[in-house]
Amino acid sequence: MNAMLFRFLAVCVATLSVGLVGGCERAPSDGGGGNDQTSGAPGDGASSGVLADSESGAAGPIRVGHYASLTGSEATFGISTDNGIKLAVEELNAADGIGGRLVELITYDNQGKPQESVTAVTRLIDQDKVVAVLGEVASSRSLAGAPVCQRKGVPMITPSSTNPDVTAVGDMISRVCFIDPFQGYVGAKFAKENLGFMKAATLYNRAQAYSSGLNDNFVESFTEMGGEVLTQQAYSDGDNDFSAQLSAIREAAPDFIYVPGYYTEVVNIARQARRLGLEIPLIGGDGWDSEELRNAGDALNGCYFSNHYSHEDTRPEVQEFIAKYQAKYGKIPDGLAALGYDAARMLFHAMERSPSLSGEDLAAAIASVKDFPGVTGKISIDEQRNATKDAVVLEVVDGVPKYKATVSPD
């Protein structure tokens, strides 16, 4: 027993010392703050800490935070977005930053979990004192992080959360992508007008705000256009077996299945649908956008999804971005990388025009962005702090998305 106790204590000590080292890593930047403090007002005790930090902020780099799913089921979402943001930061710093001050990006992984998002955002704001936060991709995780930013008065721009509720959290929250009522309309319109389908079935993740919201939006639009939704099936996070839902869908015999899920789920759904002999196309949203889609093999051939941009777009902004991204990361950027790049550049654009870097001024500057030329289209922020843009529909050919159509808001 004593030996066990000793081992346990040893582990505790080891854990603690790791924590201390982690704390020490931040010391140099705090030390910088201390030096600045001597030239500023000499305060005492706890009150000087905040002062020192804000003063060091005035001289040092501008800190921008990013929280993302760098690991977990939707890992490519976070990694792509972070790559896009890093590229934008690098470009800005190469051009002397904002008013001579460089921008420092701090990214935290949330493992694809809403509760970790709250921790990451709190840490970014309280410890790292970032002036603005970028993130997240998945709406559920943006909905977890947004209230923290709103409460603490730090502007947050989500690159690609399309659920309308995200920006409804408050005036600090905005986005550079379109929202799901439009995306649902795009899916419905494409299925009805381009493909001539009348009968739909849907299969969505009831545990994700994005998926269940987009499902509702699609059903509403499709029914309005005179189409018929025969059955709506649901699954939950972590489900890997969809055969019961798919055999119910097969029974209903629709023309296509609308699957507003994330790529990990879509891969399994497509494979299992083909195994059940369901050869009808699947149609989805931007949650499909990932290189991992190739894991579906040929099961997704002839399926479509709506997205924010196509890498086949010939506009110079797009081709220039793709060339730079490919030079740095060696692959073609997906829509999330493009949106991450746009979100960061729009933030810098607003910073340059903002009278100060306080949360209120910055949020106002972001809200007044008009016709910003992004990779994913011209970005104008509307009264609900959403961006109004075109959507593209992509067709999956051997796991690679190819441009099919463009749908504009009416």
Added chain:
Amino acid sequence: MTQLLQTIFDGVTVGCLYALIALGYTMVYGILKFINFAHSDVFALGVWMSITIAGWLGVGAAGGDAPPWYMGLVVLAGAMAVCGLVGFVIERLAYKPLRNAPRLQVLITAIGVSLFLQNLGQQKFAFGPYPESFPTLLDNRPLFSVAGVEMWLSDVAVIGTTLLLMAALQFLIYGTRMGMAMRAVSYNTRNASLMGINVDRVISFTFVVGAMLAAAAGFLYGLKYEGQAKQTADAMWVMLGLKAFVAAVVGGIGNVRGAVLGGLLIGLVEFFGVAYLSSQYRDAYVFAILILVLLFKPEGVLGRATVEKV
């Protein structure tokens, strides 16, 4: 008719996976009277080890052809061996020192082991935090079709392997000296040790067998859901483990045949619920069964009621 058959078939296939995992829970409970919460992580380790071993052997790369059938068996055996070893080590390091400690402490240790395995496995030097697809170890194709329901090779492999393993387990428990010792320890640990049975060895053996069954379940899971088998979201295997645990309780915890029956029952209830009632309440059906069983037959379908001596 097609949908009915399809539902039964799917329910049984998934029920087999639940049953294989439930066996590990129930055997450990039968002998040590505690719930090994780290069991579902050993299952996940089975999935990961299968992918890793196939990588070492260089078989089943994405897009390639399936290797000869016996390579699948090699991967399965390898994953079972590694998980068996891990099961042995877990018992030795984490549970054995607490043999005479109160149950609650062992339970909390089990949760600790579970979290440790989860987080260790997702480290970059271990298996990494990204989803991966399972190697192609079978030339998966529909074998035959009954009333419009196609039987795929992967599903037949799941059911066949499960039946074989259960037959082997049945023989082990009722046909060997070790099995007799296991039953004796389960019946009364102290008396068994007085009769000259090495209780520690029996317990270690039980853990190894349970872990190997979980590894087999992990391998079969990967065969069936090859698209994104190595899910990093712990939600996936924690829920699967939880359902397997429910299966063990429903069948009568501590009862090996009960675990198999419980697994099949849970699989069928889940699939019939989703196919015929509503897909919204998939997990709720499973836990509703648990509540019903605990209300009306708390010892489980095949369990024996015991009198608590106070």
